[in-house]
Amino acid sequence: MTCQSTRAPNSPPIKSSSSRIYRQQSTSKSRVPPFITTPTKYSNSLSLGLLQIATLIVMDSMNLLTTLSSQDKESIMSLVSDYEVGNVFGGSQSGDIHVWSLYTFFPITRLVGHQSSVLCLTISIDRSLLFSSSGDNTVRVWDSRQFGNALYIVKPPNDNCGDVLSLAWCSRLNMLYLGCQDASIQWISLQCLKTHSLVNSSKNIEHDSNSKLHSGSLSPETSFIPELAGSSISPLLTTDGISHLIPSACSSPHLHSCRPVHHKFFDSLSQADLLKAARRRDSNYNLSPQSRCQVIDSRPGFKTENDQLERFSTADSIHVEGGIEVLFIENKDSISYAHFGYTYSLLLVNLNDQPFLVSGSGDATIKIWTVDLQTGALIRNSSKLLSATLSTHLSPSNPCSPGEEDLGAVLTLAAYGPTLYAGYQDGIIKIWDLDTFTCIRTLFHRESSLSRSINSKTMSDVLTITVLDNGEMFSGCSNGLVIRWDPSFHRVCEWVSHQGSALASCFISRQAKRLLLTGGSDNCIKVWDVSHANNMVSRLVSGEMEIKDPAVMAMAFQDRMFRHLSQFVSYRSISNDAHREECRQAALYLKKTLVKLGALAQLLPGEPGRNPLVLARFDGKSSSPSPTTSRRKRVLYYGHYDVVQAGDEKDWKAPAFVMTGRNGWLYGRGVSDNKGPTLAVAYAVTTLLEQRALDVDVVMLVEGEEEAGSAGFQKIVIDNKVLIGDIDVVLVSNSCWLGEETPCMTFGLRGVIHATVSVTSQRPNLHSGIHGGATHEPVLDLVRILGALVGTDGRIQLDGFYSGVRPIHEEEDKLYNEIVDHLTKSGNVGGSFQDSPITDIKEYLLAKWRQPALSLHKIDVTGPAHATVIPSSAQSAVSIRIVPDQSLEQIASSLEKFLQAAFKSLNSSNTLQVEINHTADWWLGDPKDAYSVAIGDCVEEEWGTKPLWIREGGSIPSVPFLEDEFNAKAIHLPMGSASDSAHLSNERIKMLNLEKGSNVVAKFLKKIAKI
Incomplete structure (x- = not known):
């Protein structure tokens, strides 16, 4: 099944990701965002020829190093990597977080705890913390080096916020920001978390001081925006190219933190109520704080300080679930209606050492929020309107597309320098200049020839964007197509990366390796070499x-x-x-x-x-x-x-x-x-x-x-x-x-002698019911002489066979003792040893490596394979493994002489032939x-x-x-x-x-x- 973007006049109430359905709220449109929650295959429109073309494109442009598979048949919804130790974390549809090593590409472990899809991952390298958000309405905090249970569970102030779709971490302020399904943005300070010791892996892993993981944050050297730094404003990037600075609602400082018990589905707001409340919020910014609080308190299902149920707070008490401490976000640390749609993406940027939070939503808008340097809160008490002119660059590779401004949800964000990259539904990427808040370029993912061949007009939503340290951009969409763009926004190459959707991506540069990792709905992570190695x-x-x-x-x-x-x-x-x-x-x-x-x-x-x-x-x-x-x-x-x-x-x-x-x-x-x-x-x-x-x-x-x-x-x-x-x-x-x-x-x-031993009768195939017992049967003759090669004690009966075997010397014996000690300590004795009649490890190795051996491989007969037929001839493949200091020629001659003597003793009318096919010395x-x-x-x-x-x-x-x-x-x-x-x-x-x-x-x- 393929999840496609559609339009619906009315959307049902908010549902969890576990229900497999999302409906997007917006003032002008309502869409189903392109989260693929079940493993998918290529659509029927993707022909075998296209697959072959895609494969050729991969070989010529991108090198697929390896595939990382969790074996649980679940989509990889989110990705993040720890470049210091070389690990990658993949959040799956099932709720588990899989961990792989980027040194060996082997799976390390899985982090278990979420009850629904892991929708977003972010990491704090300096504090060794991993943050994961999920459709279970929670965020979990993990130790990214010492794997185990979650350190903390972070919960929103109310249960009807829906899924936590996006995260952003500010290492400077130790603040975690959450983007939610109910259009809210929330935050919590994690400054007081207990410190965690790092795993000292310097003995096993060589650290690379030049390694960088590019998560989209801007460098402190980027341009400064005095209007934003000096005031508390929130620029809103809209599709018309105008930057609107809109203040956000604030809750009363007198509100107590309470923990209402609501059902996330049945107690959630309808779309009409949600939009009315959001519009009320925007129309009441000139009201007093008390008036604004009354507006917020009038929301259906919202519990105020007069309610009996009170929320647990980290300041008041400690709440524990499953042995894990729960941290509750307070009501005041939230903007209830930051957007008119789901908050799909968050991105923290630094403009001249001033942190700003960028949010993208299902209402097709992008907002930039000023962060209070003292508290880490989003400042929301003033507004200012900025005007900018849309400057979309058009070129033969980026033609104007009809209805290009009819945008859907902003599904992903990334940044490089003062440039912001935004991926939308319907395959559009907009490039914004953060100095001027103008759209400087519009790129069309759906204009790809591969995208058209896949017939993906309704399934080319841009789900992930990763920008490299050199300004190159990789964009992935819901049809599995990934496009590489150069720093000038020209399309370089494209290829089908996954059999389904490309849901997540990240980049890591380490030990001269430049790797792009993509996670898809085909249950795997693919590792691509994006170096210019050719x-x-x-x-x-x-x-x-x-x-x-x-x-x-x-x-x-x-x-x-x-x-x-x-x-x-x-x-x-x-x-x-x-x-x-x-x-x-x-x-x-x-x-x-x-x-x-x-x-x-x-x-x-x-x-x-x-x-x-x-x-x-x-x-x-x-x-x-x-x-x-x-x-x-x-x-x-x-x-x-x-x-x-x-x-x-x-x-x-x-x-x-x-x-x-x-x-x-x-x-x-x-x-x-x-x-x-x-x-x-x-x-x-x-x-x-x-x-x-x-x-x-x-x-x-x-x-x-x-x-x-x-x-x-x-x-x-x-x-x-x-x-x-x-x-x-x-x-x-x-x-x-x-x-x-x-x-x-x-x-x-060891050396080897390969021989073929044949016994042939002068008569044709016979019927055992007529001739059985009255003739010399070739198969019986062959079995008798072959059986004589080995005695009842298992020793080979060739004359002088063991006389040439070199005795073991003291130095070699020490080597065997070292091997035995290693196998004993590691517990890796080997499966073949378990099935051997030799119970001593050392004797087992000696028998395998430095003792001669004889093996019978098969017996072939002429005629039909019928139980009543006496074959007229039979032959067997025999091999002898020889060791120092046995003579190859002597053993081969001894084998032939022994078989001839054994056959002669049978007084058979049949004929024996011994042929040495191949020899190799020890x-x-x-x-x-x-x-x-x-x-x-x-x-x-x-x-x-x-x-x-x-x-x-x-x-x-x-x-x-x-x-x-x-x-x-x-x-x-x-x-x-x-x-x-x-x-x-x-x-x-x-x-x-x-x-x-x-x-x-x-x-x-x-x-x-x-x-």
């Missing part, structure tokens, strides 16, 4: 730009790395005959990318019918040789661009070959194995290259047949050894950590080697903890070969975590792991230049 990187690589800030440049490369990875993943580079062309295109794309990053790259042809290899070389720019050689050191990185089949698409949460980001994870086939780590290494090298800090040569050798056994790889390397050059160390990144949080270094891999590194120590130190420096040195039970055939061929040590840096699901559905990797993995490689390359 041009920066191309200029860096071409040498047109000098590096001045390495952090900025490194972040530019990381952001671009994710864009390249997204395109890299889109190639279905499955190493089989059906995908040869896709593999070739993937290789060409990788080559082109590496060339852009500053490498000399080429394709090396594979064997006939096999995929090509990508060979790239980055030359160090330093002329100084290595301390130990007469030349620069040369590092060979080995990786692969081919992937395994995706399997059943139904098992994937998103298309396997479309990279998607969710809560800090990147999903897609190949993101972990091995496209993601390969690009991370390439960007690490390029970062150093552009910093003029690459003092080693780096050769990247990326093959396309690793998942199919690396057929022909060794021959190609030997044939091109001169082109590759002398190698000092081989770098590999093709495995995962032991767990999720602690980084690891891999120093050992590999064992040395954690004490200089290169291993160097990269271990780099891991510790980047992650803040020492890595665990682990071994793997799998095999990578090219690693031992490259070591032997180039007489160079190999080191293995895994980037993925244990739950990456490589080769499985929903393969994924943490964005943080790729970023830090790239940083580790960069540190390592700098360090080894001095070895």
